[in-house]
Amino acid sequence: MRWSQYFLPTLKEASIENDDTPSLRLILQAGMVRQLSSGIYTYLPFGLAALRNIEQVIREEMNATGAVELLMPALQPTSLWKESDRYKLLGKDIVSFMFKDRHDRELLLGPTHEEVIMEVVRREVNSYKQLPLTLYQIQTKFRDEMRPRFGLVRSREFLMKDAYSFDVDEEGLELSYQKMLAAYHRIFKRLEIKYKVTGADSGAMGGKFSEEFVAEGACPELEIGHIFKLGTPYSEKMKGLFLDKTGQQRPFVMGCYGIGVSRLVSAVIENNYDQSGIIWPISVAPFHLLILPINYDDPAVKEAADRLYAAAQEKKIPVLMDDRARQAGEKFKDADLTGIPFRITIGKNLKEGKVELKKRSEPKGELLPPDQILETLFKYLSI
Amino acid sequence: MRWSQYFLPTLKEASIENDDTPSLRLILQAGMVRQLSSGIYTYLPFGLAALRNIEQVIREEMNATGAVELLMPALQPTSLWKESDRYKLLGKDIVSFMFKDRHDRELLLGPTHEEVIMEVVRREVNSYKQLPLTLYQIQTKFRDEMRPRFGLVRSREFLMKDAYSFDVDEEGLELSYQKMLAAYHRIFKRLEIKYKVTGADSGAMGGKFSEEFVAEGACPELEIGHIFKLGTPYSEKMKGLFLDKTGQQRPFVMGCYGIGVSRLVSAVIENNYDQSGIIWPISVAPFHLLILPINYDDPAVKEAADRLYAAAQEKKIPVLMDDRARQAGEKFKDADLTGIPFRITIGKNLKEGKVELKKRSEPKGELLPPDQILETLFKYLSI
Numbered sequence: 001m002r003w004s005q006y007f008l009p010t011l012k013e014a015s016i017e018n019d020d021t022p023s024l025r026l027i028l029q030a031g032m033v034r035q036l037s038s039g040i041y042t043y044l045p046f047g048l049a050a051l052r053n054i055e056q057v058i059r060e061e062m063n064a065t066g067a068v069e070l071l072m073p074a075l076q077p078t079s080l081w082k083e084s085d086r087y088k089l090l091g092k093d094i095v096s097f098m099f100k101d102r103h104d105r106e107l108l109l110g111p112t113h114e115e116v117i118m119e120v121v122r123r124e125v126n127s128y129k130q131l132p133l134t135l136y137q138i139q140t141k142f143r144d145e146m147r148p149r150f151g152l153v154r155s156r157e158f159l160m161k162d163a164y165s166f167d168v169d170e171e172g173l174e175l176s177y178q179k180m181l182a183a184y185h186r187i188f189k190r191l192e193i194k195y196k197v198t199g200a201d202s203g204a205m206g207g208k209f210s211e212e213f214v215a216e217g218a219c220p221e222l223e224i225g226h227i228f229k230l231g232t233p234y235s236e237k238m239k240g241l242f243l244d245k246t247g248q249q250r251p252f253v254m255g256c257y258g259i260g261v262s263r264l265v266s267a268v269i270e271n272n273y274d275q276s277g278i279i280w281p282i283s284v285a286p287f288h289l290l291i292l293p294i295n296y297d298d299p300a301v302k303e304a305a306d307r308l309y310a311a312a313q314e315k316k317i318p319v320l321m322d323d324r325a326r327q328a329g330e331k332f333k334d335a336d337l338t339g340i341p342f343r344i345t346i347g348k349n350l351k352e353g354k355v356e357l358k359k360r361s362e363p364k365g366e367l368l369p370p371d372q373i374l375e376t377l378f379k380y381l382s383i
Numbered sequence: 384m385r386w387s388q389y390f391l392p393t394l395k396e397a398s399i400e401n402d403d404t405p406s407l408r409l410i411l412q413a414g415m416v417r418q419l420s421s422g423i424y425t426y427l428p429f430g431l432a433a434l435r436n437i438e439q440v441i442r443e444e445m446n447a448t449g450a451v452e453l454l455m456p457a458l459q460p461t462s463l464w465k466e467s468d469r470y471k472l473l474g475k476d477i478v479s480f481m482f483k484d485r486h487d488r489e490l491l492l493g494p495t496h497e498e499v500i501m502e503v504v505r506r507e508v509n510s511y512k513q514l515p516l517t518l519y520q521i522q523t524k525f526r527d528e529m530r531p532r533f534g535l536v537r538s539r540e541f542l543m544k545d546a547y548s549f550d551v552d553e554e555g556l557e558l559s560y561q562k563m564l565a566a567y568h569r570i571f572k573r574l575e576i577k578y579k580v581t582g583a584d585s586g587a588m589g590g591k592f593s594e595e596f597v598a599e600g601a602c603p604e605l606e607i608g609h610i611f612k613l614g615t616p617y618s619e620k621m622k623g624l625f626l627d628k629t630g631q632q633r634p635f636v637m638g639c640y641g642i643g644v645s646r647l648v649s650a651v652i653e654n655n656y657d658q659s660g661i662i663w664p665i666s667v668a669p670f671h672l673l674i675l676p677i678n679y680d681d682p683a684v685k686e687a688a689d690r691l692y693a694a695a696q697e698k699k700i701p702v703l704m705d706d707r708a709r710q711a712g713e714k715f716k717d718a719d720l721t722g723i724p725f726r727i728t729i730g731k732n733l734k735e736g737k738v739e740l741k742k743r744s745e746p747k748g749e750l751l752p753p754d755q756i757l758e759t760l761f762k763y764l765s766i
Contacts, residue, residue, distance in 0.1 A: 007451045007518060009507040034503055036456055037490075042503055043454040045518075051454075068390045071426040071434075073419055073540045074457070074523065097490075099482035101539075102527050107420075107480075109492075120417060120425055124392040135390060135428075140457065140523060144485050156484075157456045 001287070002309075003322045007031075008046045010334050017149070021219045023269040024151035026278050030338045032265070039148025039156035046338065047265065049286030051159065054264050055138050057190050057283055058161050061183045067134040067163055072116045074140055078106040080115035083238045086204070093204040095144045109142035112205070114234055114256060117164040121252070122240040128168050131242065131252075132176055136163035138261060152262045153221050159261040166252045168244060170231075173253045177229055180257045184213060184225050191264060192281035193224070193271050200226065205256065206233050217270030223260070224267050230254040278339030279360050287320040288381060290340040294328045294347035304355065304370050305346050311374050315383060336360070342377055346370075384670070385692075386705045390414075391429045393717050400532070404602045406652040407534035409661050413721045415648070422531025422539035429721065430648065432669035434542065437647050438521050440573050440666055441544050444566045450517040450546055455499045457523055461489040463498035466621045469587070476587040478527045492525035495588070497617055497639060500547045504635070505623040511551050514625065514635075515559055519546035521644060535645045536604050542644040549635040551627060553614075556636045560612055563640045567596060567608050574647060575664035576607070576654050583609065588639065589616050600653030606643065607650050613637040661722030662743050670703040671764060673723040677711045677730035687738065687753050688729050694757050698766060719743070725760055729753075 014028035027033050032047030043051055059069065078098065081087040090096055090108065097109040110116065117135060125133065141160045148156050165176035188195050193215050200212035205228050213225035234240065235251030244250050272279045282288060289312055293305035305321060312319040320340060322331050328347070335343055345356040349367055357373050358365025359380075368376060397411035410416050415430030426434055442452065461481065464470040473479055473491065480492040493499065500518060508516065524543045531539050548559035571578050576598050583595035588611050596608035617623065618634030627633050655662045665671060672695055676688035688704060695702040703723060705714050711730070718726055728739040732750055740756050741748025742763075751759060 005449055005451075007453065007507075007516060034506065036499060036502065037458070037460045040456045040458050040460075042456060042499065044503075045451045045453050048452060048454045066388060068388075068428045069431060070390065070428050071431045073423045073425060075420070075423050075525070075540050077420045077423075095485070097482060097484070099480060101480070102478070102529060116419060116425065119419065120427075123417065124390075133390060142458070146485060157458050 001320050003320060003324050006320070007044060008338070009044070010337055016151075019149070021150050021153070021217070021266065021270065022273065023217070023219070023266040026269055026273060026337070027151060027266065030278055033152065039145055039154070041152065041155060041157075046286050050265055050268070050280070050284050051261065053284045053286070054191065054261055054268070055159075055161075058138065058187055058259060058261065061187045061190075062136050062161070062163065065134065065179045065183050067136045069137060070120075070135050071137050071139060072110070072113050072120070074109050074142065075107050076110045076113075076116055078108050080119060080238075081108070084115050084118070084234055085237055086115070089204050095146065097142050097144045111141055111143050112258075113137070113139075113162055114164070114205070114230075115238070118234050118238045118240050121164075121166055122238065125166065125252075126242050128242055128244050132165065132167045132172050134163055134165040134176055134180075136161060136257075150219055150221055150266070152266050153219055155262065158263070161259040161261055163257040165255040165257070166240075167254075168242070168250070169253055173229055173231070173255050177227065177255050180227055180255070181211070184227065184257075184259070187259070188213065188224070190283050191268055192283070193264070193267050195224065202228055205230065207231055215267040215270065217267060219266065219270060222263060222267050222270065224263055225257075225259045227257045228255060230256055273339070276333075277337035280339045280341055282341055282381070285318070285339075285341050287318045287340045288342060289317050289319045289377065290335055290338075290343045291319060291321040292331055292335055292343055292345045293321070293323065294331070294345065296323045296325070300350060301346050304350055308344060308346075308355075308370060308374065315374070315378065317377075317381065317383070342380065344373060344377075384703050386703060386707050389703070390427060391721070392427070393720055399534075402532070404533050404536070404600070404649065404653065405656065406600070406602070406649040409652055409656060409720070410534060410649065413661055416535065422528055422537070424535065424538060424540075429669050433648055433651070433663070433667050434644065436667045436669070437574065437644055437651070438542075441521065441570055441642060441644065444570045444573075445519050445544070445546065448517065448562045448566050450519045452520060453503075453518050454520050454522060455493070455496050455503070457492050457525065458490050459493045459496075459499055461491050463502055463621075464491070467498050467501070467617055468620055469498070472587050474527075478529065480525050480527045494524055494526050495641075496520070496522075496545055497547070497588070497613075498621070501617050501621045501623050504547075504549055505621065508549065508635075509625050511625055511627050515548065515550045515555050517546055517548040517559055517563075519544060519640075533602055533604055533649070535649050536602055538645065541646070544642040544644055546640040548638040548640070549623075550637075551625070551633070552636055556612055556614070556638050560610065560638050563610055563638070564594070567610065567640075567642070570642070571596065571607070573666050574651055575666065576647070576650050578607065585611055588613065590614055598650040598653065600650060602649065602653060605646060605650045605653065607646055608640075608642045610640045611638060613639055656722070659716075660720035663722045663724055665724055665764070668701070668722075668724050670701045670723045671725060672700050672702045672760065673718055673721075673726045674702060674704040675714055675718055675726055675728045676704070676706065677714070677728065679706045679708070683733060684729050687733055691727060691729075691738075691753060691757065698757070698761065700760075700764070700766070725763065727756060727760075
């Protein structure tokens with residue numbers, strides 16, 4: 001991607017509230033998101049790319065556990081919440097948007113999907129032979145927060161991964177739960193987030209046991225994951241039943257497992273930045289390589305930059321080239337701010353046949369001939 | 384993927400309304416979607432896979448035009464619609480869900496995003512140097528339809544691709560529009576949909592010129608795409624202004640370009656089915672290959688099936704193996720219904736060292752030794 005044809009508007013300053021977090025300032029300055037209204041954000045292309053990379057890590061680890069992806073709707077009839085007996089929590093413990101459609105039927109925008117997944121599964125699964133089953137989605141959720149804050153952390157519209165396991169008994173649930181727990185450890189490790197796991201209050205979700213994943217960082221909130229052994233309350237109330245080996249009807253034993261995907265964008269940054277900007281881990285980086293020609297108008301610089309750009313694309317390296325007609329100082333500032341892991345600078349050393357390769361995470365780069373620089377980069381990227 | 388570990392519940396029959404379309408019946412029977420409420424659907428894994436493949440075709444063709452992807456929120460403050468003077472159309476020509484948040488501020492669930500994209504662009508773009516610019520998203524839209532029908536075609540929650548172009552003048556708009564028009568032709572061709580393009584009423588979108596893409600098929604509705612030359616009305620009303628080469632302030636000249644992504648699932652099927660079920664084009668097929676061992680309990684059959692399954696996975700062919708303990712007749716019925724383009728059947732011919740390779744689109748298959756069958760398949764798939 002050429003910066004001149006991209007839409008990556010960086011900001012010298014970003015105004016945030018006093019109690020807001022460093023990651024929100026960086027997310028705004030690095031042209032990742034813009035606020036539309038309180039707690040409602042547009043992901044600009046650079047932010048969307050980071051979000052999609054996080055999604056992909058989660059998807060790969062979910063699939064590796066044998067969980068299967070589906071997609072439930074945001075709109076839910078509140079009648080289902082009457083069945084589960086959670087209707088009374090709406091607007092209080094569960095701060096959802098509720099309204100009536102043109103036929104005067106009450107709908108809500110799903111803040112969570114236990115009721116919907118139960119409706120799907122109870123219609124299709126009626127035998128122990130179809131179990132265990134874990135389904136998940138990566139989907140937009142809504143909450144009518146009293147006070148949205150911390151940018152993507154406590155917002156009114158956000159992306160979540162929610163998974164639901166269905167087992168024949170408690171031992172089955174324990175296995176499904178442990179698989180998810182292990183997957184969560186792998187996910188947060190790949191995203192280079194420091195975190196701890198603590199026993200937690202199951203709150204409005206119900207059930208008997210839950211654990212919470214809390215990220216390190218300045219944000220007092222950043223719960224990034226929460227996993228629950230729900231047991232049978234939803235199945236009993238909503239008649240989620242199957243026939244066991246002996247032909248007896250029994251309720252599904254259920255677990256649920258959430259990850260705040262949008263929140264992870266903040267958490268990754270809180271764990272990976274310095275005074276000058278973001279330092280993306282490769283797993284999340286919107287681009288792996290930034291090519292920075294200091295003066296793209298200079299024919300020799302342009303030729304070298306274009307050749308390296310084409311070679312990186314050839315090797316399928318996600319590459320951004322800063323071909324903008326800007327001052328060198330501004331380009332270097334934006335390079336540090338946007339935090340792309342590797343940078344190739346093409347400047348005055350080109351006359352001596354050298355260009356610079358620099359890691360964002362290290363203070364100094366190395367000078368190399370253009371012909372060797374990509375090989376060195378491929379080694380770093382294990383390509 | 385092994386069918387026994389997947390979630391693909393097929394149905395012998397599906398009840399649909401009299402005036403509904405063949406594609407809706409097939410979508411339900413082939414375990415692709417389930418209705419949660421009127422006009423509100425869950426995508427089961429098989430349907431989601433088709434949807435994602437359609438998304439990917441659209442994304443590739445959008446990116447090839449130089450358009451850049453972002454993601455806008457579903458929640459929109461109605462104040463923006465007062466600026467554009469479309470507030471008065473809400474609930475009438477534009478059937479949206481509107482409600483108030485806990486602070487009594489009015490929100491709507493976006494049925495379209497001209498106002499939001501204008502709010503994003505007017506804050507970031509102020510010079511002709513930043514133009515032309517085309518931004519797009521693939522995002523969930525909402526409409527409070529009077530009478531939802533035809534399954535995914537006229538639903539209340541659906542996926543759309545909406546793109547917005549910003550140019551300095553009418554000639555620029557013409558270029559951007561023609562690029563999109565060409566991309567639309569490529570998209571529908573790749574999806575193997577027959578369609579026609581007609582001049583259309585611009586309706587609530589405004590502007591002076593639009594063209595509509597209408598798919599062939601039984602559905603009286605299936606408009607699958609609509610592209611508009613909007614001109615300057617939104618820019619003038621919402622103060623979307625930039626400085627031209629001479630330093631004069633001028634309004635962006637705008638175009639907008641929609642594709643009904645969920646609708647395309649129906650349109651692809653309407654254009655690709657027979658009496659027994661779906662016949663997926665490769666570009667959309669949730670899996671390219673179905674391996675069908677007639678009796679997976681037979682050790683020789685199991686060994687051959689497992690070996691072919693592993694070999695297909697090795698070659699990154701999206702493969703489903705029907706390892707269910709079902710009658711052969713039921714498996715063949717489901718194979719035709721779900722419409723995976725290639726099928727390898729492992730049955731009684733295995734004793735003579737032969738398995739069958741069959742295209743879903745052709746009545747007869749060919750018998751080949753297991754060692755040669757994948758090579759033949761790779762040729763068909765151009766791998």
